[in-house]
Amino acid sequence: MSFDSPSLYLHTTMYPLYLFAPENDMALAFGGPHYTPTPAAQTIARDLSLLPLWYALEPNAYVWSSQLVDDTLQQHLDAMGITSKATSRPSTPSICKPWGWSAYITDKFTRAGIATHLLPDSERIEHIRNLSGRATTRTILQALHNSLPQHTLPPLPNILHNIREVEEYVTSQPASMLKSPWSSSGRGVWAVRGTFDNATARSAQGIIRKQGYIMGEKLCDKIIDFAMEFYSDGQSVEFAGYSLFNTDERGAYLGNLLAHNNYIEQQLLYHIDIELLQNTRAALIDITTQIIAPHYIGYFGIDMLIYQDRDKKLLHPCIELNLRMNMGMVARIIADRFLADNTRGYYYVYYANTTTQLQQRHEQLKQEHPLLIENQKIIKGYLPLTPIQHDTHYCAYIVI
Numbered sequence: 001m002s003f004d005s006p007s008l009y010l011h012t013t014m015y016p017l018y019l020f021a022p023e024n025d026m027a028l029a030f031g032g033p034h035y036t037p038t039p040a041a042q043t044i045a046r047d048l049s050l051l052p053l054w055y056a057l058e059p060n061a062y063v064w065s066s067q068l069v070d071d072t073l074q075q076h077l078d079a080m081g082i083t084s085k086a087t088s089r090p091s092t093p094s095i096c097k098p099w100g101w102s103a104y105i106t107d108k109f110t111r112a113g114i115a116t117h118l119l120p121d122s123e124r125i126e127h128i129r130n131l132s133g134r135a136t137t138r139t140i141l142q143a144l145h146n147s148l149p150q151h152t153l154p155p156l157p158n159i160l161h162n163i164r165e166v167e168e169y170v171t172s173q174p175a176s177m178l179k180s181p182w183s184s185s186g187r188g189v190w191a192v193r194g195t196f197d198n199a200t201a202r203s204a205q206g207i208i209r210k211q212g213y214i215m216g217e218k219l220c221d222k223i224i225d226f227a228m229e230f231y232s233d234g235q236s237v238e239f240a241g242y243s244l245f246n247t248d249e250r251g252a253y254l255g256n257l258l259a260h261n262n263y264i265e266q267q268l269l270y271h272i273d274i275e276l277l278q279n280t281r282a283a284l285i286d287i288t289t290q291i292i293a294p295h296y297i298g299y300f301g302i303d304m305l306i307y308q309d310r311d312k313k314l315l316h317p318c319i320e321l322n323l324r325m326n327m328g329m330v331a332r333i334i335a336d337r338f339l340a341d342n343t344r345g346y347y348y349v350y351y352a353n354t355t356t357q358l359q360q361r362h363e364q365l366k367q368e369h370p371l372l373i374e375n376q377k378i379i380k381g382y383l384p385l386t387p388i389q390h391d392t393h394y395c396a397y398i399v400i
Contacts, residue, residue, distance in 0.1 A: 015061075015062065015093050016056065016062070016095045016096070016097050017061075017062050017063075017064055017090050017095070017096050017114075018052035018056045018061060018062065018063045018064065018097045018098070019052070019063070019064045019096070019098040019099065019105070019108075020045060020048055020049050020050075020052050020063075020065075020099050021045060021099040021100065021105055021108075022041065022045055022048070022099060022184070023035075023037035023041040023042070023045055023104075023184075024098070024099055024102050024104065024105055025132075025182060025183065025324075026038075026041065026182070026184050027102040027104035027105065028100075028102045028129050028132050028133075029182035029183065029210075031129065032103055032104075033106070034104075034107070035104040044351075044394045046066065046067065047392050047394035047395065048349070048394055049063070049064075049065035049386075050063060050065050050069060050073065050385075050386050050387065051330065051396055052084070053069075053082060053084050053385075054082070054330065054334055054385050055329070055333045056084040056097075057333070057337075058084070059083045059084075060083065060084075061083075061085075062085055062086070062087045062090065062093065063084060063085070064086075064087060064088075064090045065087070067086070067387060067389075068086070069387070070387045070389070073384070073386070073387050076383060076384075080376050080378075090112050090113075090114065091113065092115075093114065095118065096109055096114060096118050096119065097325075099324055100132075100323070100324030101125060101128050101296075101324070102125065102128070102129065103122070106119045106120060124295060127295035127296075128295060128296055131292060131295060131296065131323055132182065132323045133181040134157075134179055134181045134320070134321075135159055135181065135213070136291075136321050137318050137319070138157050138159060138215075139291065140284070140287055140288070140291075141153070141156055141157070141318045142156055143283070143287045143291075144280070144283055144287070144317055144318065147279075147283040147286070147287070148279055148280065148283055150279075151276055151279065151280075152312075153315070153316075154217075154218055154220065154316045155218055157179075157215050157217035157218075158216040159213050159215060160213060160215070161208070161212075161213050163201060163204060163205050163208065166178070166200075166216065167196045169216040170192050170194065170196045170200065171194060173192075173194060174193065174194050175191065175192070175193045175194065175218075175219035176191070176192050176193075176216055176219050177189065177190070177191055177215075177216070177217050177218070177219050178192055178200070178203075178214055178216055179214065179217070180207040180214060180215075181207075181211045181212065181213060181215065189251050190203070191219055193219075220305055220307035220309075220316055221307050221308040221309070222305050222306075222307050223305075223306045223308055223313065224244070224267075224268070224306040225244075225246065225304075225305060226242060226243060226244045226245065226264070226268065226303075226305075226306070227245065227301045227302060227322075227326075228241075228243075228281060228284060228304065229241050229243055229299060229326075229328055229329045229332055230284070230285070230299070230300055230301070231298070232289075232292055232293045232297055232298060232300065233297060234293060234294070235289075235293055235294075236289045236293055237284075237288045237292065237293050238285065240299060240332065241261045241329075241332040241336070242264040242265060242268070242332070243256055243301060243327075243328025243329065243331060244257040244259070244264045244267060245257070245327070245328055245331075253327055253349065254348070254349070255346055255347055255348040255349060256327060256330075256331035256347040257344070257345075257346060257347075258331055258334060258335045258339060258344060258345040258346055258347050259335060259339075259344040260336070260339065261332075261335075261336070263344065265277070271306045271313045272306060272313060272314075272315050284302060284317070284318075288302075298324070298325065299325050299326070299329045300324065300326075301321075301322040301329060302317070302319075302322075303318075303319040303320040303321075303322065304317050304318065304319055305319055327347070327349065331347040334347065334398065338376070338377060339377065340374070340378060340379050343379065343400055345378075345399050345400035347396070347397075348396065348397055348398070349395075350394070350395050350396075350397065351394050352393055352394075352395075353393075355390060355391060355393065358392055362384065362395070365397070365399065366382055368382070369381045369399050369400075370382075371383055378400045379400070380400050381400060382397065382398075382399050383397060383398050383399075383400075384397040385398065
């Protein structure tokens with residue numbers, strides 16, 4: 001079965017087909033192939049469907065999208081030396097590279113006429129679905145406790161199978177987080193401060209009924225959100241870099257720092273020591289090589305926190321596993337591939353209620369941050385990564 005290349009930035013003679021499908025997280029929650037994305041999920045999938053043009057690293061890659069590459073986007077792609085192209089009718093790729101895998105995604109490829117030998121079978125999809133559930137974070141954190149006894153790590157999250165267990169857990173903690181096994185963009189995740197009220201009971205009961213369990217874990221006093229990104233070739237795992245990102249109060253993704261890897265590491269080392277960071281990274285490579293590599297090929301991220309605990313700053317080394325391509329890895333590739341030396345910026349995913357609002361923001365950013373590209377590297381300025389058209393509500397862009 002062909003999935004992906006074993007090297008991080010490998011140029012090949014294959015014809016890979018990329019697909020941006022952020023709805024895949026909720027398709028995993030649904031479980032079966034006949035998932036219908038919500039209108040909001042369909043909108044972001046459409047508006048950002050050309051985003052893979054910026055991380056499709058092979059010179060002959062195609063991106064499956066109903067959107068056209070407009071003149072402005074094409075000029076930017078040409079200036080950066082990007083040769084990947086968009087197609088609305090995928091045919092005979094040698095490899096498929098969706099945002100993530102699920103029964104829904106394999107069905108989508110199958111209905112488009114993609115040969116089944118290019119797609120994961122149902123057994124592999126079930127492995128990916130199970131690994132994508134939040135119970136895996138407990139498995140990883142338990143393995144980290146075993147591997148790093150010299151470091152102070154947070155307590156293990158609890159897997160709660162019924163409403164009585166949820167009530168006992170919530171009322172035994174001064175503050176906790178409840179999380180559905182599969183969710184997306186901060187949905188199905190909420191803080192509870194020692195009180196088990198009717199709203200919490202209804203929400204928890206609904207998640208348990210639909211997904212089988214709910215996670216309860218310590219609420220940390222967050223200082224920094226970040227992630228370690230990895231790549232699995234099906235046999236082993238290698239470190240792909242850091243992601244330093246922001247979320248809103250619900251945990252929904254807002255954007256990433258664009259900076260070279262060493263710079264991000266230095267920001268983390270203001271709070272925690274290098275030994276902890278290096279030991280955690282090495283342990284995660286070993287752990288995920290055992291539990292993830294046999295079942296999955298591609299990029300994945302492990303979200304982390306640096307948090308305050310009384311007078312100490314501590315590391316939470318596994319808040320969430322994102323067993324798929326993710327925005328942090330997109331930002332990592334853009335920074336590594338397109339940023340000039342000694343430059344930094346930010347990668348944004350922005351939503352506007354009205355298309356007029358988005359157009360106004362676009363024009364304002366163009367005026368405030370004129371774009372300068374030299375030798376296929378961004379020196380400074382505003383660069384939209386996806387088209388902004390008359391019906392666009394979501395856009396991805398960078399400001400250097």
